[in-house]
Amino acid sequence: MGDLPLEVKVDIPNGKSYTQPTGLFINNEFVYPKDKKTFEVVSPSTEEVITSVYEAKGEDIDIAVDAAIEAYKSWSISAPETRQKVLLKLADLVDENADLLASIETFDNGKSLQNSKGDIALTAAYFRSCAGWCDKITGNVINTGGSHFNYTQRVPVVCGQIIPWNFPILMLSWKLGPVLATGSTSVLKSAEQTPLSALYMAKLLVEAGMPKGVVNVVSGFGKIAGAAISAHMKLDKVAFTGSTLVGKTIMKAAADSNLKKVTLELGGKSPNIVFDDAKIDAAVQHIIAGIFYNSGEVCCAGSRVLIQSGIYDKVVETLKKAVEDIKVGDPFNPETFMGAQVSEVQMSKILQYIESGKEQGAKVITGGKRSEGKGYFVQPTVFGDVKGHMKIAKEEIFGPVVTLIKFDTVDEAIEIANSTEYGLAAGIHSTDINKCIGVANRINAGTIWVNTYNDFHPMVPFGGFHSSGIGREMGEEVYHEYTQTKAVRIKLDTTGFK
Template identity: 65%
Template structure:
């Protein structure tokens, strides 16, 4: 829709009574602005299928304006060269502001994404914690002195890259924005961040907090738009020197090609997964069942590292399945603003249809539908938590990422057998295992081909612990000290010492 009349802010009252003003414009050079062509698109609440508002859509000329603002901030302000503690203070202030606005931000996520308030509040808490963690790193990005003998002084510097393009997904809009912005800003870079078209609202609200926290105009630019238009322009833009993307593996491949076609941008990718969750005979069955719930049904199953392949050792298979089904029966699916809801809606009609199609595929392939497998109600994108048994490794529901509340469960006998099953995947993002034997835990963790291994827990994140994948699950790491390597480049300086003049 093209209009010059749509406002840059709309007042929204959330279903839980919280009211706030929602920005709708493009955040460029510290201000909200309409797109140059006045084009907008609608944002739909997935739990009600009702239109929330419209936001302005960035096209090529808008991306160019955002990149120019970022480049100017990098070249013509002291953001990249000042005492790094100043950047740290901005990030600390931003963390405080996220906490102060926590209920509004959580409500926006539940409205826009469909996730339960339980999940949204967890996202907001992780977001503020990560900004605070990055603030602590800001003045600790350093180089080293290299001893090459007395005739030279050799040392390294870690310097910012410049203008970064960042493209975030729709499953964790605010949290993924923090994972991208935190290390980028702590190291003195500037950015143009594109929101996911289905969930732009929380990142746009964050823009007001960025201004209040003291980030100079142009350092952070946040725009809304679609992958094939806005995202592609960012990926191809010659002034963008670093590209960070979180999303599907298929799109990640496209992003890499675009980066190579333009200017060989540095690229980090956090992509898909089909993660195994292994339950051994000596596991605490009740705790394992709860971790299986968190592993696959948290955030409506829309988690890249979801434990979507459960492997259970034969000695406890029947008992665990009973406990798992009982836990699912107590899991409330529905209105994300109901304080007792655990699983909200899927994020879009497209994702709902994709999940239901995979459920049909599973049935046709001969898998046993143990529970779930149906849409709930006629309005809102809700699906019952679904378990498939009697599966084999070549079934699509075992091999392909579904990205929803659908899990397969397979029986195994030995450690060697389950290691082979778990590693039989094109992905390698995460894995879980449950055992009371520390020797087994260490041995199996070492043999799993995954970027993260959780032991007796699942989907358990911390700002200081890196996250990222093996194989087709991506390149680079989010969080931890490793994330800062993504946003700096190493300069070696070697000075010849003239001893005759000393």
């Protein structure tokens, strides 16, 4: 404690070495926290300690917030082209460092390298999209008659942001892109399980030309640093991605402090519906992408697959074979699709759900166990004969476990799809476009994918209904989340006009 350098050398199993920051990133510098306490970072695929990093506590959050407030004075009124230049340079730096960033992400999170590379490509694309919005965040002129002149402005905010462990770099981009585009400033806390890539990205922010204090990155625990951000009296907004349970805690803290603006991107138990007229081979590939991508650690995972009775047996047969062909293991192997779960705690939770499914009478079609050997690996698991009352059909597992549910009619499919407290995403597979649109209109979810799944684009908003959250990421909508509307009404003196 206290003797860890602010940067350390890290050797990655794929032969790469790099210099990893370990301090808190405040005012464009890596600094020690007040009490110089550290915590260990463990690689899920090796179960070995990668390094330690410094932990932020309440007083450190105060310092970071003050830095963000000071930076806001000039950044909030900076020219759009200034902010655009930073974002475009940042995107270029992400591309230039793509192999290293993907390797850090895989080592720290456990996901496969091919999944990490996809994350990095999406990150660069999103920063470029945000750059295009810098000069398009406009207000309106409102006509109320000749006696007054009225206009609105979009005013940026000082915000706290808390990102999850399943997509560390990608979720960082979803949070920081709008901050940089709107002229807002931020204190961002990474997940304690995966702090490394956020700290490395902080180095790239400096290299991109970001002024001091605009973005401050801290490592730490949710119950300490996260709680301090959520309840901070000087922040205008808090944005969180993570579980619904924690999201409720953050919303309460925001309300009890200063009623700060809140956006929450939370959990899901998303239905993925396959109709009799679907193209089975394509649908099966989208089912796999929907649940086994990123080792199943995806908030919008298509974890409930609803299959119409006419093709149920054929889909099960095709899916079983395809799932058993999924390569699980060493995440640095280019052929590996499914890496490790993020932690031993998460792996144990997933295995408990699998046992629950067995005990409640669901049939294991394939998988159902921990993979042998070192690392937190779980076999991709498919359950059949699943009933709506079972825990595996109702609760978010956040792992590579999918439940198959048979249905007969369109109305039955919609009823099953909507029988959840969540409303994040859904998938529809059919060759009848009229059916697809009709079903999409009746499903209660923020994102509906048709003949695809987990298919994101920077211009398409993402977020959920009900217990899946409040507000939206990406698209035009996100820029409203990171600004507040100011209305100006001017009474005109028209008496001298002739």
